[in-house]
Amino acid sequence: MSARNKPYECGLDAAVDVIGGKWKVLLLWALAERPHRFGELRRGLPKITEKVLTQQLRELEADGIVHRETFPQVPPRVEYSLTEAGRSLNEALAPLGAWGTAHMSHLEATYDQRHPG
Amino acid sequence: MSARNKPYECGLDAAVDVIGGKWKVLLLWALAERPHRFGELRRGLPKITEKVLTQQLRELEADGIVHRETFPQVPPRVEYSLTEAGRSLNEALAPLGAWGTAHMSHLEATYDQRHPG
C-alpha cells in the first residue's frame, strides 16, 4: 500500500496527524520531564490499556519522536525517552499549549459539542 | 466519556482536541488566508462531504474559532472567517507547522504505520 500520493497538504497537517492520537501529547508531556519505564507510563495514565499504550508508543517510535531502550535483564526493563526530534516537537507545541490554557474555560464549555453523548 | 469535571489534563490536551478533527487545520489554513463561502471550502477540500464539512465548521464556530455570517439573499450566501481567537490559534500553530515541514519526508515514510490498511 505504498504509492500513496502526497498524504499531507502541508507540514501542519502532518504534525497534527502525528500527535492526534488520544494519548500522545500526554505521553510527550510525561517523557519531556524524564525518561519513563512502561509501567510508570501506564500508572500515570490510569485509563489507558496496555495494548493502546504499546500502540501509541510504537507509533511515536516509528515517527522518530520516542526512543525505546530495552535492558536484557530479569525482570525485563524498558525505558522510553524523547529523541532530539521529540524534544523539538515538544518545543513547537509550547505555544499551542499556552493557547489552550488561555482558552481553557471556553474549551471546557464546548467539550460536549465535540464529544456528544 | 461524557461531561466530566475536568475533561483536560492541560491546555495542550484541550488544544489538540479542538484541532484534532480530520479537516480542521486545513479549514483554519484556508480561512486564515481570507474568508470563504461554504462552496469555496468544499471545492478546496475535494474529498470532504457536505455533512462533515458542516459538522467541523459548527464545532469550530462553537469553539469560538470561526465566525459564521449569513446574508439573507437569494441565492443564500454564508461566509466563514476567523475570529480573534482563531487568528491567535493560527499563530500558535505556526511552530508546529514548521516542525512538520522540517520532518515531512520522515512523516510521509511512517504514514502507513499510523494508517494501516
Added chain:
DNA sequence: CGGTATCCGCAATGATACTG
C-alpha cells in the same frame, strides 16, 4: 515486568438523497 493475541462497541467519517 512488559508485553501479544483476540474480540468488539461505538463514535467519527462517508455516500447518497432530499430541501429551503
Added chain:
DNA sequence: CAGTATCATTGCGGATACCG
C-alpha cells in the same frame, strides 16, 4: 447555494486473556 436526513462503514480505542 447551503445546507439536512438517512443509512452504511470503519477503525480507534478498549476489555480480557495469555506469554517470555
